[in-house]
Amino acid sequence: MTAGTQATTPATAGATEKRTALYGRHEALGASFTDFGGWQMPLKYGSELAEHRAVREAAGLFDLSHMGEVWATGPAAGAFLDYALVGKLSAIAVGKAKYSLICAEDGGIIDDLIVYRVAPEQYLVVPNAGNADTVAAELEARREAFGSDGGGVSLRDASAETSLIAVQGPNAQEIVLSLVAADQADAVTGLKYYASLGLELELRDGGVPVLLARTGYTGEDGFELFVANEHAAGLWDAIRAAGEGRDLIPCGLAARDSLRLEAGMPLYGNELSRDVTPFEAGLGGVVALKSKDGDFVGRAALQAKKDDGAGTTGGRRLVGLRGLGRRAARSHYTVLKDGRQVGEVTSGQPSPTLGYPVALAYVDVELAEPGTQLEVDLRGKAEPFEVVALPFYKRER
Template sequence: MSDPRRTPLYERHAALGASFTDFGGWDMPVRYTSDLAEHHAVRRAAGLFDISHMAEFEVSGADAGAFLDYALAGRISTMKTGKAKYSLLLAGSGGVVDDVIVYRVDDEKFLVISNAGNRALVAAALAERFTTATAGFTVGVSDVSDEYALIAVQGPRAQEIVSATPGIALDGIAGLGYYAWLGGSFDGAGLFVARTGYTGEDGFELLVPNASAGALWDALLAAGEPFGLVPAGLAARDTLRLEAGMPLHGHELSVDILPAQAGLGRVVAADKADFVGKDALAAAPDDLPVLVGLTAEGRRAGRAGYAVLDAAGTPIGEITSGALSPTLGHPIALAFVSPASAAVGTALLIDVRGTRIPATVTALPFYRRTA
């Protein structure tokens, strides 16, 4: 097994005292001080995340939109320049190879960002779909992941921090809508800034050439200090996304899970003429397990793999992600359960190491920002 890769910011994380973990084949900071402190900083002020392990693909050409309509589950060709869209890359079976965000750069160019651990799978799928579906199309697909770093500023003070950072030249950030992007520069280098994130808070993701990543990280950290910005690791990122009800590939999404099971049926443009997975989705049974939110009292949280039982003690599902919510102060979890037990308000049980903990099916997200 090869050693984990390191982002251009690794040495800065080490200097800040970060603890590291192997995540998707990358040596990534899991925390700097404490999970709770970093989580609360994002909810109350802002956190700075290195997400340079994510993978980036450029899809360009006169028929790029038509190609992505076939390759992905959503309708991509009708996107407006400057906008972003959450979508799914499906297998022929209808299961989820990966969830991605697509940005329309111009009339003939799109940027697709995927999860780090699925980079090879996404590259292979796009290449295969390019081969099978692009006869007569003018389109090209390039993996540009190794050229860029990606830094996220997340939290209610994110806009103030990005605006206050020396070296960033960016017009119109105050008017930038959610799931939209702007082009600018940082110290003369190209800068791509999107109002997207994975925390349930306002925030931005900044794509910059590797050579400028360290200087940008330093500038953001210094500019953000008066606003309460702190560097934050993967542990806080996970509890933040869980509170926001956002799925994580390998937990709530996989090639064995259909979009509708994960509550993502709305992401699929089922009326498109053709796309990979279309026939399998149309033929899928309607009694498959579905994703629900669970809340419980006390301090003992259900974790991934723990069984979910109905009120009579019969196993009816399994937790995929769970934690004691730092913001809400009680246990929360995502779980797949039988449709008969999925209605909001249904009383269930979680088997926490042999102890049955009462839980209630709860509408998602668990947490929603108020402004």
């Protein structure tokens, strides 16, 4: 199969291995692939350090088509999402987006996700790749429990037909503007963080409808573009062409992981899981216990957790750790205090931007204050680390 046909047709290479509509483009660029959530995704194209630095200094291009897309539509769509998720999604203004969580009845996190309100009665829910099917099924079950005939809300899982491309970095806006008609330029430059707009881009195959969102997972300014699979390859090629002379390079999941870690952003399966509540993960502010009326799935358990001081007294809390030496902590390494185990690292590596090791870890709450001196067992040797406020890296606005 040629790169062109491969790039426009999602395919499966085996019973559990899925490929995005851009797989052929990655293959032609010599990408190293890795399994992520059942998808064959580019890990890197060359140097992951160069890809990381490109995003911090110029621009990086990512294929995120393994993410899920579920549309909720109807007069009660906002009220339904208020019931299904922990946030008050009905309060989102049209054209805006909100970070939220879907939790189980016991308060455990099923997934973290972003919700876009694209019209008064239409929302787009974007779950993580490995949880996309679970979230879609859970939303459908909650729709059925929401009211007779689902309360008039319809759900459509568009994950299999939708591609998602991200342009991240200081040059991202300039690159995107070069693809936009002159009469839409002001709308793009005026687009705020966690906002979106629908527009049409003129590509080689004609006008292509795109949902453009100023969101990302790197700590940099940037955009995410939702597009139908059949137009994904054309959009990818157009962005790469627009990036010539602007130092844009394709980037894989390795750079995406180091970028999000520097930005202090949690990753499901590392920092977030069914065994963790929002309060322990430092995401208590996402839970709308006061700001929305009525019940929502997990409310009783989350209220009880909050009343018991979850995340503030007893138990553990997610923190940032800065290495005081040169060696980096890694996932599942033990955190120590005076030789006593007090926590576990969830993510860690050397920071390419900052020049020292950084890590996220769950530690005993009484040790979660910034400035606390801890150690991490690095294969039998205790190395010094210090609790620091998140994020590790914050771009200049």
